[in-house]
């Protein structure tokens with residue numbers, strides 16, 4: 001079943017030979033969800049072609065980022081993968097314009113394999129490596145080719161149109177794994193264009209330390225392959241916007257960035273680049289980045305509409321996976337899309353293999369995909385946090401403005417050294433926190449509203 005890379009397809013100038021109906025499935029996009037789907041289908045014995053617009057898989061991919069690998073580990077030998085560092089510490093910092101109040105989690109267990117299945121990676125390296133594993137399993141990869149639309153016959157999706165000469169490719173199944181900027185799926189009415197409230201704009205820089213070889217180890221207190229994931233929220237991170245900032249350590253660079261709602265970028269916080277620059281100069285952040293030089297700057301959107309925004313996943317002749325299907329958990333505490341992308345690709349691929357066995361391509365025959373995904377952590381996690389973003393939106397001034405200020409004031413007061421007794425400081429600190437949340441009644445209301453965070 002294995003196919004060699006068609007040389008003619010690899011050369012953009014050459015007229016594309018007729019590959020119509022040579023493949024069982026076309027995968028649009030060789031990102032995480034696309035390669036996971038292609039690899040799984042190839043393992044199931046299907047002939048698969050992945051179409052990727054980038055020069056190589058990952059060339060155009062932007063993320064924070066921490067790659068979460070529980071499902072990947074079942075597909076490939078993760079120890080062979082181009083990983084940067086495992087995450088040994090997670091730190092959550094609330095920032096006012098000049099204070100930080102932080103919580104750090106650094107369990108000893110994370111130093112041992114499988115390192116909580118959390119690793120920083122460069123997507124350019126990882127995605128290329130992962131796509132190679134799909135090719136090794138028998139899939140065909142075509143790069144520098146953009147899918148422009150879907151081909152339909154009598155309502156059924158029967159292939160894709162590409163930007164190559166004679167660029168139409170027919171196959172019984174199409175997997176839409178094109179990521180959050182899903183122009184093909186939207187163009188084919190497989191999903192609506194997202195509201196601005198349901199999309200975050202993200203900007204990210206990769207910073208290197210040209211004059212300091214041990215900057216990362218020293219400043220983030222790391223040794224060996226250990227790494228850190230720092231998350232920030234509050235006005236010191238993203239101004240008035242709904243969102244947060246991050247710093248992740250790679251081998252010898254750091255990724256620093258932020259993401260906030262597109263609706264805020266259109267109104268109260270219109271300059272993501274300027275917001276990132278301000279974040280980088282915050283007194284709690286600047287010392288971590290001192291002397292760093294920007295090696296790369298990227299911007300992208302993140303779908304964050306949650307379960308409500310997940311479109312129909314199956315169609316006659318097609319499935320939608322990963323970010324294209326809105327399968328991202330981004331709630332301030334968890335930013336997870338990589339694991340969901342891979343998991344959804346695997347479920348979709350198995351459903352296609354099963355439908356192919358029965359010689360069926362209709363949406364009903366592919367229902368195993370949404371059904372099994374519903375039982376998986378992907379949909380369960382999205383459902384668990386369905387309510388959270390709405391609640392935080394209602395409390396946004398409290399969560400992003402008043403609480404970080406109150407925690408900073410309370411901390412300052414609680415640890416104040418003067419000639420007053422500690423009792424006085426503790427009372428003042430408590431008073432300040434209660435004031436922020438609207439007294440005991442307000443605290444009870446918040447506890448009730450957010451009780452589901454702690455089951």
Ligand SMILES: Cc1cc2nc3c(=O)[nH]c(=O)nc-3n(C[C@H](O)[C@H](O)[C@H](O)COP(=O)(O)OP(=O)(O)OC[C@H]3O[C@@H](n4cnc5c(N)ncnc54)[C@H](O)[C@@H]3O)c2cc1C
Pocket residue numbers: 028029030031032033034051052053054057058060061062063064065066067068145146147148177178179180184202203204257259300301302321322323324327328335336337338339341
């Ligand atoms: C700034 C930022 C930070 C993030 N941080 C994290 C993090 O720390 N951890 C985490 O788990 N998740 C994170 N995410 C989310 C994560 O990156 C995504 O959930 C994940 O990449 C989704 O994978 P995917 O395969 O569905 O889509 P993508 O990774 O976007 O891949 C889509 C692929 O399709 C290709 N493509 C698109 N359109 C076409 C077309 N028409 N024709 C051909 N090819 C096409 C693209 O070039 C790309 O290779 C972050 C996202 C952003 C933007």
